[in-house]
Amino acid sequence: MNNDFKPELVEAIIDANLGLERPLLPVLHAIQEEFGFISEDAMRLVANRLNITRAEVYGVVSFYHDYRTKPAGRHVLKLCRAEACQSMGSEANAAALLTRLGLDWGGTTEDGRLTVEPVYCLGLCACAPSAMLDGELHGRLDAAGLEFLAQEAA
Numbered sequence: 733m734n735n736d737f738k739p740e741l742v743e744a745i746i747d748a749n750l751g752l753e754r755p756l757l758p759v760l761h762a763i764q765e766e767f768g769f770i771s772e773d774a775m776r777l778v779a780n781r782l783n784i785t786r787a788e789v790y791g792v793v794s795f796y797h798d799y800r801t802k803p804a805g806r807h808v809l810k811l812c813r814a815e816a817c818q819s820m821g822s823e824a825n826a827a828a829l830l831t832r833l834g835l836d837w838g839g840t841t842e843d844g845r846l847t848v849e850p851v852y853c854l855g856l857c858a859c860a861p862s863a864m865l866d867g868e869l870h871g872r873l874d875a876a877g878l879e880f881l882a883q884e885a886a
Contacts, residue, residue, distance in 0.1 A: 736767075737767070737771050737773045737774065739773070739777060741766060742763060742774050742777050742778070743777070743781070745759055745762045745763055745766065746759055746777070746778060746781045746782070748762070749762065750781075755782065756778070756782060756784070756788075756789070756792060757792070759778055759782070760778070760789075760792065760793060760799060763778070764798075764799060764800065768800070768803050768804060769799075769800040769801060769802055769803050769804065770793050770799055770800065770801060771801070772801070775789045775790055775793060797849065797850065797851055797852065800838075803840075804840065804847040804849075805840040805841060805844050805845050805846045805847040805885075806844060806845055806846070806885075807845060807846050807847070807865065807866055807885035808846075808847045808849060808865070808866060809846060809847070809848050809849070809863060809864070809865050809881060809882060809885060810848075810849045810850070810851045810854070810863060810864040810865075811825075811826045811829075811848065811849070811850060811851065811861075811863050811878075812851055812852070812853060812854045812856070812860070812861060812862045812863060813826070813850045813851065813852055814852050814853040814854075814857070816857035816858075816860040817857075817860040817861040817862055818861075819860070820860040820861045821861060821874070821875075822860065822861035822862075822873075824875070825861060825873065825874065825875045825878045826848075826850075826878070828875055828878075829848065829875075829878055829879065829882060830848060832879075833846070833848065833882070835848055837849065837850045838850070845885060845886060846882060846885045846886075848882075851864070854869060856869060856871045858871075859871025859872050860872075861873050861874075861878075863878065863881060865881050865884065865885060866885075
């Protein structure tokens with residue numbers, strides 16, 4: 733992952749996907765894979781090259797929860813906020829963790845160690861409440877289990 737914006741690299745990503753019928757999503761995925769987030773500069777370049785408005789690009793980036801507009805922490809904890817998880821106490825667990833960490837949704841700890849992001853279904857409804865830490869799924873998390881996951885990221 734490279735956090736420094738390199739227009740030539742973004743151009744190469746766009747060029748590699750231009751032959752696709754609808755290249756916006758693959759381009760954005762590749763940019764995020766390369767840089768860890770999608771910067772304003774990258775969105776501007778994508779809009780210009782794909783001949784769409786910056787508002788369209790930003791609309792897609794802001795709609796999908798997996799896209800970021802700033803770098804994430806070394807570890808990413810995604811907490812499910814779907815109905816099944818809410819019914820099993822996920823909102824209270826998340827609120828307690830966010831308060832303890834001094835974060836809002838999408839925030840990163842001051843030391844850059846952990847980013848906490850909301851997701852709206854991880855597919856573990858039968859094991860609610862659930863979370864994903866660095867791509868690994870965890871289910872049946874009470875407040876202590878969620879705290880343990882956050883400590884694991886330390």
